[in-house]
Amino acid sequence: MPFDPLNLVDEGERLRTSERARSIKPSPIRKTIDLAESRPDIVGLHTGEPDFATPGHIVEAGSLALQNGYTHYTHGAGILKLREAISRKLLEDNGIEANPETEITVTVGGYAAMFAIIQATIDPGDEVVIAQPSWPPYSSYVKLADGVPVHVPLEGPEFEPSRADVEPLLTEKTKMIIVNSPNNPTGSVYSRSCLLDLAEMAKEHSMYVVSDEVYEKIVFDGNEHFSIASRSEFKDAAITVNSFSKTYAMTGWRIGYVVANQTTTSEIRKIHDFMVSCAPACAQKAALEALSGPQDCVSDMVEEYGRRREQIVTGLNEIEGFYCTLPKGTFYAFPNVSKLGIPSAKLAEELLDKAAVASIPGDGFGKAGEGYMRFSFASSRQNIQEALTRIKAWRTKHR
DSSP, X not given: OOEETTTTEEHHHHTOOOHHHHTSXXXXXXXXXXXXHTOTTOEEOOOOOOOSOOOHHHHHHHHHHHHTTOOSXXXXXXOHHHHHHHHHHIIIIIOOOOOTTTSEEEESHHHHHHHHHHHXXXXXXXXXXXXXXXXXXXXXXXXXXXXXXXXXXXXXXXXXXXXXXXXXXXXXXXXXXXXXXXXXXXXXXXXXXXXHHHHHHHHHTTOEEEEEXXXXXXXXXXXXXXXXXXXXGGTTTEEEEEESTTTTTOGGGOOEEEEOOHHHHHHHHHHHHHHHSSOOHHHHHHHHHHHHSOOHHHHHHHHHHHHHHHHHHHHHHTSTTOBOOOOSBTTEEOOBOGGGOSOHHHHHHHHHHHSOEEOEEGGGGOGGGTTBEEEEOOSOHHHHHHHHHHHHHHHHHTO
């Protein structure tokens, strides 16, 4: 191998990628997506993406923005009118008071929101508490900041974290706890008392509490979403993440936002600015219309998700070895499959190879997810029925 006499470093060593990048693994969801896209016969119940088209009035606003030449940089924190609309929405829907000029940042989706938060708050060695099963990027974002994810294993079917679960794991290095309700992948909607207990704990231990609320509108059976930041005593500790992706079927528009106090927001904005400069201008105009336009499109989608929820849970429970409770929120079913005696990763491979159905293994969401599978019902009822038929045929053959 060539030798560098000036730096006295082997060329192979100099061209090595960072330990930071090598420390994280590709998302199991991305792996399944890539495999499923290579198979046209696959029925996909793996992606967390609404199958609905973005509502027409939102698309029209984005299109009009492009036609009118709205194709340039915006303020790094987002268009002020959009931040003002978000501020009104937060007050009306969530009870959160947020100054649009100093406490709201429009981001490139929920992904960039979470990444910017972690980079702005976590130092090397800081510990971040994450209840599992959980969305895989949380832990990866922490590792990319040289922080330490501390996982709290939860038990089903409720999968609701308690102070008693979390507090024994806290140390002087604990800097943050991340909560996600409604929850991906479990479909849990945390109770108000649960969230207030966790927030009070975070305040007592001088920790941030990050509340990922991107599924806030997708709840069923009278369950209610609650925002920690609605309580003034948690103003300094609470950081709220939200997105237009799930609520308005706008995943590809890449628009989300972060709400935090002024000091924290100023640091988050610096990180986001160095990442992407600003969110896409035309998408911000579309997001403004999403908030200010008619909201019946949201209720219509949630009603359809409700019908699909009944269909998939009923169907899964008719298959030997699958036990599924009705999710309180999101568009994910998370059945217990431990009675099959097959590791979840192996089961996902079997269903993909033998039944041509794409799903996500529970262990992709952490060790606490083993024995479960995630099936998305953000797909048509026809697709859901076909997937259930295929899984049932596979189970009959492999009994």
